[in-house]
Amino acid sequence: MTIEAAIFDVFGTVVDWRRGVAEAVAPAFAARGIALAPERFADAWRAEYQPGMAPIRAGTRGYTPLDVLHRENLDRALVACGLGEIFDGPERDALNTAWEKLPPWPDSVPGIAAMRRRLLVAPCSNGSIALMARLARFGGLEWDAILGAEIAQTYKPEPEVYLRAAAALRLPPGQVVMVAAHNDDLAAARAAGLATAFVPRPAEHGPGQRSDLAPEADWDFVAPEMTALAERLAG
Amino acid sequence: MTIEAAIFDVFGTVVDWRRGVAEAVAPAFAARGIALAPERFADAWRAEYQPGMAPIRAGTRGYTPLDVLHRENLDRALVACGLGEIFDGPERDALNTAWEKLPPWPDSVPGIAAMRRRLLVAPCSNGSIALMARLARFGGLEWDAILGAEIAQTYKPEPEVYLRAAAALRLPPGQVVMVAAHNDDLAAARAAGLATAFVPRPAEHGPGQRSDLAPEADWDFVAPEMTALAERLAG
Numbered sequence: 001m002t003i004e005a006a007i008f009d010v011f012g013t014v015v016d017w018r019r020g021v022a023e024a025v026a027p028a029f030a031a032r033g034i035a036l037a038p039e040r041f042a043d044a045w046r047a048e049y050q051p052g053m054a055p056i057r058a059g060t061r062g063y064t065p066l067d068v069l070h071r072e073n074l075d076r077a078l079v080a081c082g083l084g085e086i087f088d089g090p091e092r093d094a095l096n097t098a099w100e101k102l103p104p105w106p107d108s109v110p111g112i113a114a115m116r117r118r119l120l121v122a123p124c125s126n127g128s129i130a131l132m133a134r135l136a137r138f139g140g141l142e143w144d145a146i147l148g149a150e151i152a153q154t155y156k157p158e159p160e161v162y163l164r165a166a167a168a169l170r171l172p173p174g175q176v177v178m179v180a181a182h183n184d185d186l187a188a189a190r191a192a193g194l195a196t197a198f199v200p201r202p203a204e205h206g207p208g209q210r211s212d213l214a215p216e217a218d219w220d221f222v223a224p225e226m227t228a229l230a231e232r233l234a235g
Numbered sequence: 236m237t238i239e240a241a242i243f244d245v246f247g248t249v250v251d252w253r254r255g256v257a258e259a260v261a262p263a264f265a266a267r268g269i270a271l272a273p274e275r276f277a278d279a280w281r282a283e284y285q286p287g288m289a290p291i292r293a294g295t296r297g298y299t300p301l302d303v304l305h306r307e308n309l310d311r312a313l314v315a316c317g318l319g320e321i322f323d324g325p326e327r328d329a330l331n332t333a334w335e336k337l338p339p340w341p342d343s344v345p346g347i348a349a350m351r352r353r354l355l356v357a358p359c360s361n362g363s364i365a366l367m368a369r370l371a372r373f374g375g376l377e378w379d380a381i382l383g384a385e386i387a388q389t390y391k392p393e394p395e396v397y398l399r400a401a402a403a404l405r406l407p408p409g410q411v412v413m414v415a416a417h418n419d420d421l422a423a424a425r426a427a428g429l430a431t432a433f434v435p436r437p438a439e440h441g442p443g444q445r446s447d448l449a450p451e452a453d454w455d456f457v458a459p460e461m462t463a464l465a466e467r468l469a470g
Contacts, residue, residue: 066404120368129386130405133355133379144368145381150403151364168385170302170365 001174007124012204018042020102037161048073053155063153064130071096090193100134111226122147157188183216197221236409244415247439253277255337276364283308288390295344298388300363306331335369346461358380359400392423418451
């Protein structure tokens, strides 16, 4: 079956969230004399990511955009880092925009643009439409649509997120390839019937990363970065 | 309140659906020796547009993408034009892609690109995400997101469509301007709390058009075309 669209995990796969969050919070941390490395705080904030979505996946909480979850997670991460008394509400709201200022990996913009010559391209992220639109503007990414959690009203890896993305493009799942740096994302996409492409991001979690360094299944496409993947998908 | 985003009616406002549909069906009509002017058939097809959406607005039919309604409307329009026995199912499916090949008015691409320098821009159309994405590719339109009926799961002028579009951009309705060539679309957007901009399209319905030639209320912005509107919104 011919691939007609490529949809993308974004945090980690398309953009470097760890460096972006660290650089966005660094000035506020420096101004308050906080000694904690901003990268460590980015890790602590991201550690709240999966637990924050769990009640929505389980159906015990209604769909809540990731922007709201990020803001709640910020409060928890500050407490976890012993910084629970620092930053008032408006300062925290400002810090929360860190997630709109994440640099794409160097190959993301040219690679996705190359894929877009033949394919429809869209994010299939847990980020909201508002967040994905601002992130695209920040990083110079050009998408055909913004798909993902918000149009499915639940979070990956729920199968509805992948299936709604394909349906919104009016394509059968097998004509849509999910591109991700995370094996679990691809496993869920494959279970929903999508094609799969693995692009490793061995620096996503900083030095010493041990997860997702290599494909853990026979994904349909494996490429070292996005421009190489574009060549594989050009056929 | 500062305008932060512009959302657009598409059929008639951004693209010339009448010429596009006429040009798309003309070869098939010629091949079958159909004497009816393709523009007349475009009018007949479009005449089924509002009736097709009515049961969904009324809640007596679940949300059905406009692509499906267009296909149903095609059957009705062919019958209405005395062509009900011509074109089999696959031929009708091919004719239905006419709505993906509509030329933008000459000012649309440069005007929207100019607005995009400062504002988020997105369609707020009754067209599906799949249709809007293909139409944007056809015409060279660049959007930040695709909003409209599909994310609201109902059709304009239901207020949810305008309100969901603003919410998806994480903006209060008053910071979002609805751009349309149709006074009734703007009236509904204003009732939902959005700012309004009127751009007349006096040739939308061909020669002799009598509707929507002028603003029928004190819309927040009125401009003769999109590039002039971009200048008004640049402030």
